[in-house]
Amino acid sequence: MEVKLLSHTPEPERVVATAARLCYAPQAAEEVWAGFTPEKQQEFIDKLVDYGHLSPFEHVAFTFAITGVSRALSHQLVRHRIASYSQRSQRYVNEAAFAVVVPPTVAADPVAQEEFMRVIGQIQAGYNRLTALGIPKEDARYLLPNACQTQLIMTMNARSLLHFFSLRCCRRAQWEIRALAWKIRQEVIKVAPLLFREAGPACLVQGKCSEGAMTCGRPYTREEVDGEA
Structure with a gap:
């Protein structure tokens, strides 16, 4: 931050x-x-x-x-x-490689962090597959998590x-x-x-x-x- x-x-x-x-x-x-x-x-x-x-x-x-x-x-x-x-728009900005914020409680537990990042990876892959299929970013973003970094x-x-x-x-x-x-x-x-x-x-x-x-x-x-x- x-x-x-x-x-x-x-x-x-x-x-x-x-x-x-x-x-x-x-x-x-x-x-x-x-x-x-x-x-x-x-x-x-x-x-x-x-x-x-x-x-x-x-x-x-x-x-x-x-x-x-x-x-x-x-x-x-x-x-x-x-x-x-004024916030960066997920409607117009491609989130093909979005970064995430990892909560301290998750980061402190190796098993929890592994699970957290596994699910994030699945979301990332799903987002990229949708956009590759021609789905607009404004609709593919519905998959994106609260952990997704913004500015x-x-x-x-x-x-x-x-x-x-x-x-x-x-x-x-x-x-x-x-x-x-x-x-x-x-x-x-x-x-x-x-x-x-x-x-x-x-x-x-x-x-x-x-x-x-x-x-x-x-x-x-x-x-x-x-x-x-």
Whole structure:
């Protein structure tokens, strides 16, 4: 799995601070923008986070290239609706030699991995036979498994990313999307540390688990989260 931050709103923290300050300022937007030093940005954003006033975070967006993930992951990812996605199409791209994501539990068991790859090989052979018979790729793809690797571009605003982290950095999140969430978190903290100083699982950020009776009972510590950065 690889995650690369392709682009983001320039000066994201200044944008958020300006948008929030403008709501209460008699000055023009340009004056508010000019008056925000890095120190004032930090002070203002800290207040926004502490108050839970996060709507100004929606003014900045981050675009990522995500590769080497499974279709099982991408089906979960698009459940985060306030985002934009462009995914490699199995309708138009020939999957004659598709790569797969192997779950760690399978990879750790030689017998299980052998069985997993045996079935993948059968699917691959079946897909190739269908396309050789002239079946369109858009129909042959019905054989393809959730393990099939894909790549996509995702754009999400800062507020949606904070919500994404609160759910997907959780220990109970499915292993692959949890790994993706921590990688994305690493990327955004590099360019907007003030916006994402409280980014992480709900147990740490909100002080309580959001999973209710399904809690794992092992809340993250600050040291663990900092270790993921």
